[in-house]
Amino acid sequence: MDLGEAIKERRSVRKYKADRPIPQEHIEAIVEAGCWAPSSANTQPWRFVVVTDRETIAAMAGAVHDVFQTISKEALRRGEKRVAAFCRFVRGHGGFFADAPLVIVACAKPFEFPLLKMPTTTLVETIREIGGMEVDFEPIVVDTVQKSVAMAVQNMLLKAHSLGYGTCPMDAPIAVERTLREMLGIDDGLRLVMVVPIGIPASARVRAPNRLPVVEVTRYHQP
Numbered sequence: 001m002d003l004g005e006a007i008k009e010r011r012s013v014r015k016y017k018a019d020r021p022i023p024q025e026h027i028e029a030i031v032e033a034g035c036w037a038p039s040s041a042n043t044q045p046w047r048f049v050v051v052t053d054r055e056t057i058a059a060m061a062g063a064v065h066d067v068f069q070t071i072s073k074e075a076l077r078r079g080e081k082r083v084a085a086f087c088r089f090v091r092g093h094g095g096f097f098a099d100a101p102l103v104i105v106a107c108a109k110p111f112e113f114p115l116l117k118m119p120t121t122t123l124v125e126t127i128r129e130i131g132g133m134e135v136d137f138e139p140i141v142v143d144t145v146q147k148s149v150a151m152a153v154q155n156m157l158l159k160a161h162s163l164g165y166g167t168c169p170m171d172a173p174i175a176v177e178r179t180l181r182e183m184l185g186i187d188d189g190l191r192l193v194m195v196v197p198i199g200i201p202a203s204a205r206v207r208a209p210n211r212l213p214v215v216e217v218t219r220y221h222q223p
């Protein structure tokens with residue numbers, strides 16, 4: 001598949017053929033595509049939890065649905081209509097994947113610069129002590145792992161698309177991170193970043209949401 005075509009034709013798919021399990025070699029190919037993503041200092045902070053058990057997948061989707069259902073009802077009861085509408089949106093966009101035959105939960109390990117062999121907190125404190133107070137560490141030692149994992153996820157979406165699968169990169173389920181962590185036995189050392197249901201799309205075509213024109217999102221810097 002041509003790369004440009006794959007980039008443009010990949011869609012977020014939210015309905016899957018439940019009775020079409022994904023062969024192991026395809027699961028491995030999708031995860032391997034994730035592993036070839038770039039990562040900060042090549043730390044490869046991604047860890048993937050592969051879920052194929054139907055009951056577990058339905059329970060995950062149900063947990064997201066139920067929590068936002070409860071909050072949206074309570075918001076309505078209190079007259080908070082806009083909050084209720086937001087919660088209904090998240091309920092719909094977070095709890096739809098019960099039918100997916102495969103869900104990959106992409107997680108991040110905290111950043112550890114390979115050569116330093118010291119905790120990141122010690123590194124940051126020491127740099128601050130010696131005068132680097134104005135340096136903003138958040139983007140390079142905290143957020144950095146999320147960026148690397150997001151890149152891995154995009155690789156996986158494209159690979160899955162090239163194999164004929166529909167996917168949806170999701171972060172709404174991360175709102176119930178603790179519940180998902182317990183369901184899947186994910187240890188405290190990992191942060192959940194994205195939840196990606198994968199399956200044969202239930203319908204042949206999914207409409208492409210429009211994109212802002214390139215000129216609108218680009219500014220050529222003039223010194």
Ligand SMILES: Cc1cc2nc3c(=O)[nH]c(=O)nc-3n(C[C@H](O)[C@H](O)[C@H](O)COP(=O)(O)O)c2cc1C
Nearest residue numbers: 010011012014093094168169170171172173208209
């Ligand atoms: C960081 C991120 C989080 C997203 N979270 C969700 C989500 O929780 N639920 C959902 O249905 N779609 C989610 N999406 C998918 C977007 O809605 C989708 O990419 C966007 O509408 C463009 O559609 P397309 O992917 O078909 O091009 C997410 C996408 C990204 C990049």
